[in-house]
Amino acid sequence: MPNHSDAISFEGRVAIVTGAGGGLGRGYALELARRGAKVVVNDLGGARDGTGHSDAALKVVEEIEAAGGTAMSNGGNVAEYDQMAEMVARAKEAWGGVHVLINNAGVLRDKSFAKMTSEDFAFVVQVHLIGSANATKACWETMREQNYGRILMTASSTGLFGNFGQANYGAAKLALAGLTKTLYLEGAKNNIKVNTLAPVAGTRMTEDLFPAEAFAAFAPEKVMPAALFLVSEDAPTNAIVGAGAGVFQASYVTLTQGTLLTGDDLSPEGVAAHWAQITDRTGEIVPQSGAEQGMLIGKLLMGG
Template sequence: MSIRFDDRVAIVTGAGGGLGREYALELARRGAKVVVNDLGGSRDGTGHSDAALKVVEEIEAAGGTAMSNGGNVAEYDQMAEMVAKAKEAWGGVHILINNAGVLRDKSFAKMTPDDFKFVVDVHLIGSAFATKAVWDMMRDQNYGRILMTSSSTGLFGNFGQANYGAAKLGLAGLAKTLAIEGAKNNIKVNTIAPTAGTRMTEGLFPDEAFKAFSPDKVAPGAVFLVSEDAPTNVILGAGAGVFQTSYVTLTPGKLLKGDDLSADGVAANWAAITDRTGEIVPQMGAEQSMMIGRALQAG
């Protein structure tokens, strides 16, 4: 059964090129009306362009419906205005893909406070602002599909990307909480961690790898995660046509008492504390306390 988005309205941020462009084109091909948002800057966030307009022209030339938006995700008023225009034109917003991002890579020793703040503002605060702008509408219409964009850097770390990694892991945490809060109103919230050859990663990949990791090979995962029958609270890795899932797990741990309840005791019991036998994938933070409670009862 083909996934369709007829009568659905989607917003894709950072959709002037790369991954966002592919998401916007594929959603439009499948029937969605699409707001193509892009500030149009370079990968360090400077400059402007008419990239969003070109994507709209592509969509319309293929028979789809779209509008461009040049709003800055890091400015809440601009996100609220974008959502209001989409509602005025098409009656609502059903899908939001938070894709906009920038890079200012440096080792932490050489990174300025402004470099750190700017990247966090665009990725994390920008995604929160865009999501906040659609949240009440999605609750009122009892339907919403939201996708956050994390990264292997956020999930696992990478040299020279402290700012980017902090923002990207923050997005995974934001998605997990919103998946819980949105459940009663049929709002599903997921996270994608893409690996793709785009404007942001150009020069980081060898030429052949850049081609192999083309954005169109990530788009199927993103489109599925904002579909009617999507799961929720998933972290999906995607790159070069390979799709993976990542999990935050919790080991059963070890109850320490008496003399063992000390730094020395933690050191002495480290193997038991880190033993992954019986580990779980918590669906909410309270499960950590519940697991501790069971350990106390057993002890």
């Protein structure tokens, strides 16, 4: 444990980590268990492109149990809602609830958009976006009843900022940041906090993107502190956090003050002429809900 007097504990908590058979998910599961959580280690055990199956989750459960922790394996596919509902039911039956969900499962099918099939696009969105929504939905009512829930979505710099050859992955990952922004609002009254993590780590998913020495510097263990903080009791909510190699960052979706166009300026030519004002970042805000865009427009209409 760290030397901080306010050590973060997960005693008495039940946590589910999807895609926990290796890489980041395995690291989260091991540390959650070390800090007292009972952990459902979910992993379909497929290859990086989502094909095939293995018993990767069982090995992580064995590691947790060998260290004195409590865990169960689950081979459910996040893309199948019924399998996620069954996973949550088993956790509740064994341990009485579900308090923490880390949506980490994912796949890659990288190609330039010109060469990408619609199937490759849909499959990646299905696993990342629909899969995270399925796992979250399966936990949601339990978390509402408990008046306690901590949910983490895994986004990516690709989703937030783009990356050549990953249109499918990027679309799904920014969608997850968007899902967080509504779920944090809907969960607030039941003490459900929802956050987004954009990790940069050397794992099976990224092994061919990193040179060997960088692979070690970007060890998954160096992302883990952000993930565990974001699902802890005193976590913030609606944060987008970047993490890699021991560096932690915050990312924001912002809105400029904008410009009111009237008369002849209310035209495509007017938008072109005022583009510098429209995009001027002076006084930009970080809206906490979609309503704030309309409120800012209203302010300009009233001469504010």
